[in-house]
Amino acid sequence: MPRSIRLDAVLVQAVIAGALSFAHLHDIAQAAGQDGWKAWAYPVSVDLLLVAAWRRLRNLRTAHEPTRAAWTWFAVALTASLGANIATAGLLDLHQVPDWLRILVAGWPAMAFLGGTLLVHTPTTEPDEVPDPEAEQVPSVDAPLPVPADSAPEPESEQLPAAEPVLALPAPAAVDVPPALLDHARKVADAHRTATGAPIDAxxxxxxxxxxxxxxxQLAAQFA
Structure with missing residues (x-):
């Protein structure tokens, strides 16, 4: 089943505008004394320089690099295209063009060649190849850290005197428990053991x- 062809309005408009601009540039070049195939080559040169400058401008923006040169050549190509379109609106007599226009048209090939060469052969750093300044400042793990020449060695730490042994505290002396208190405490301990199943604690x-x-x-130790 053949696919249906859908025309994009923007694309159609671009084709029409490009054809009109191409024709205007051809008429200006022909009126300035460039006849034959040379008159047809001028529109191609202007439009190609305009497209090349725009693509170069986008690449430089992506790489976060200066775009002044690309903007300059884009403005030159846009001025040439826009000037040709305005000149054909009746402002100039195409049968008797001024000398300055003949000079501009005759000198355009050299200017376009220079601009295209500079745009193509200027190196561009890719976004993933942009050097990280912080990464360059981090020293290598294997490389020894630089030591200043005037730095003096640190003095050896003085040996601390050995700590004196801690004397063990004497065990607390046994407390005399009255017999009546002892009997009463035993009864409380027995009741606690019967209720909980465990000896009473202190x-x-x-x-x-x-x-x-x-x-x-002392009493809890006896009843354990």
Whole structure:
């Protein structure tokens, strides 16, 4: 099944505008004394320089490089094309063109050749090849770090005296527990063991009997 051809309005407009501009440039070149194939070559030269400058401008913008040269040649080609279109509007007598127009048309090939050569042969850095200034400043892992010549070696750290041994504290002396208190504490411990199945600890014994810490620890150790 053949595909249906859809005409783009923008493309059609571009073709019409290009054809008209091409014809105007041909008429100006022919009126300036360039006859035959040379009159047809002038529009091609102007339009190709305009397209080449625009493509170069886009590449330079992508690479984040200066675009002044590309803008200059784009303006030159646009001026030549726009000037030819305006000149054919009746402002100039194409049968008797002025001398300055003949000079411009005759000198255009050399100017277009120079502009095209500069646009094509100017190197462009690709976006992924842009050097990273921060990456260049990071020294290599294997390379030794530079040492200033006037830097003096650091003095060796003084040896600290050996720490004196810590004397062990004497164990707390046994606390005398009255027999009545001992019997009462044993009953509380037995009741706790019966209820929980575990021996009473010093904190529980201290809380229930209100005993001081050393005495509660001593009693809990006996009931364990």
């Amino acid at each position: 904190d529980t014994l201290r809380a229930r009997l209100g005993l001081p810490g050393p005495m509660a620890d």
